[in-house]
Amino acid sequence: MSAAEVHRLAGRLADGREIVYFGEDGIPSPAPDLRDLPPRTSGSEMRFDPLLREWVVIAAHRQGRTHLPSDDECPLCPSSGERRTEVPASSYDVVVFENRFPSLVADDGRILEPVGEPEHTRRTGAGRCEVVVFGPDHGASFADLSPRRARTVVEAWVDRTRALSALPGVEQVFCFENRGAETGVTLHHPHGQIYAFPFVPPxxxxxxxxxxxxxxxxxxxxxxxxxxxxxxxxxxxxxxxxxxxxxxxxxxxxxxxxxxxxxxxxxxxxxxxxxxxxxxxxxxxxxxxxxxxxxxxxxxxxxxxxxxxxxxxxxxxxxxxxxxxxxxxxxxxxxxxxxxxxxxxxxxxxxxxxxxxxxxxxxx
CATH class of the missing domain: 3.30.428.10 (HIT-like)
Structure with missing residues (x-):
């Protein structure tokens, strides 16, 4: 399967977040996102540890993120009837969208007021966090994908790495997947994440x-x-x-x-x-x-x-x-x-x- 055979369609969710569909045999026009969502949060900040010389991200707003919902309330499943999820489409192959509860947020990394730290390094946690959904089957895992679907996921990683690397201030793009409650996942639907860091990680x-x-x-x-x-x-x-x-x-x-x-x-x-x-x-x-x-x-x-x-x-x-x-x-x-x-x-x-x-x- 070549890259040319992976179709791409970008859109916006109700609160303005970007969503990108990747399809193997074309992409039907998805329904609009009709949810009444609150404005996007922007409470992320970064502080520099002078001992280890590492940035630490503090994102207190993520305490309210969705945590292990029941199968019929999964936000990564396709939308159906009155049930509206993070994916407005009724079916999809692979989809990527901006995280609703991001650790890093779209910002210019502006300096924030000091809180008594040894060096004044406190600033907004600029960057971007995206969710990569590997398919519509809630009970599957990456290992269950066909080679063709796995190849489509690879193409989504490539596309997002290229797009996020072009954003101002981004220093490194990190694609990853946590699988299983033992690793701290909060959603069981097969998915991964992408972080665009405003610094080179330690x-x-x-x-x-x-x-x-x-x-x-x-x-x-x-x-x-x-x-x-x-x-x-x-x-x-x-x-x-x-x-x-x-x-x-x-x-x-x-x-x-x-x-x-x-x-x-x-x-x-x-x-x-x-x-x-x-x-x-x-x-x-x-x-x-x-x-x-x-x-x-x-x-x-x-x-x-x-x-x-x-x-x-x-x-x-x-x-x-x-x-x-x-x-x-x-x-x-x-x-x-x-x-x-x-x-x-x-x-x-x-x-x-x-x-x-x-x-x-x-x-x-």
Whole structure:
């Protein structure tokens, strides 16, 4: 399936938020959003931690967001009759819209009054947060999608990365999915999110430093060297295709953790070719199904796309997907204990090579 076969239609919700439909066989004109919605909230702010030198987002208005509604009140299902949801259409393939309860809001990042902090850094939490709905089936998950639908989701990620990267003040675009109540999801309908950050997040900053130091020390590409080592060792490779390799990292922090690297270095999702996007859809579904088969039940997970920042480090950072789960055994979860929460030192109960072997052996 090529990008040209994915149709796109943009519109507005009742409170002015943007909504974009992505369709595989055309997009019927959706009904207008007739809800009487209150004005959009804008209470997000950012404060800078001088010890860790990291921005912290404070979004108190999100306390009132929708939390685990009943199936017949799901806001991500298609609208039907008098039941009006966040998606006005009566059917859809993939849809993206601005979050009604965003952590980051459309703003210019203006300075706010100080509250006695050591450095006056308090400002509005400028940025953008979007919801990506993977399909209309409330009871499905990403692993249940067809390769064609998964490919449409990839195209939505590409489209939104390109659009959000062009917004003033955006420094990095982060596409991700939380699945399962164990990861803190508030809606069970299969969906992900996209954050457009007004700063480069701390983890990306640290990886940038590592990539720069590796290049200075060896002259090489850190990600290419990691990928080459994993492919040559083979003991942690879970699956491999023409354009991608999925492997458990040697220093995995989580009981179940898989990284997916493209074989060709690209900085972000828009940099992938059509063939690479097609190939990813198939390999990703294979990995997700292996993970679900691991303990004989749907696995809670976080799936996170790491892309290069918009304006710097694009020659150093490589696109990759990092996928991990907090489940360490049937009925048992890994909680962040004192060393992890207090000091950032992870202790993994599962040997990475064993995790990779069990994933390879999982029936799909």
């Amino acid at each position: 983890r990306t900053e640290r990886v940038l430093d590592s990539a720069a130091a590796h290049r200075e020390r060896t002259g090489g590409d850190l990600f290419a060297d990691v990928l080459r080592a994993e492919q040559e060792a083979g003991i942690r490779v879970v699956a491999r295709s023409e354009h991608w390799t999925a492997f458990v990292p040697a220093a995995a922090r989580w009981p179940v953790e898989v990284h997916l690297y493209p074989h060709r270095p690209v900085p972000d999702l828009p940099g992938l070719t059509g063939a690479e996007r097609d190939d990813f859809a198939h390999l990703y579904l294979d990995v997700l199904r292996r993970m679900d088969a691991l303990f004989g039940a749907p696995l809670p997970y976080v799936s996170a796309w790491h892309q290069a920042p918009v304006r710097r480090g694009r020659d150093l950072l490589r696109l990759r997907l990092e996928l991990f789960s907090v489940r360490r055994a049937p009925g048992k979860l890994k909680y962040l204990a004192g060393t992890e929460s207090g000091m950032g030192v992870f202790v993994n109960d599962i040997v990475p090579e064993d995790a990779a072997r069990r994933l390879r052996e999982s029936s799909v």
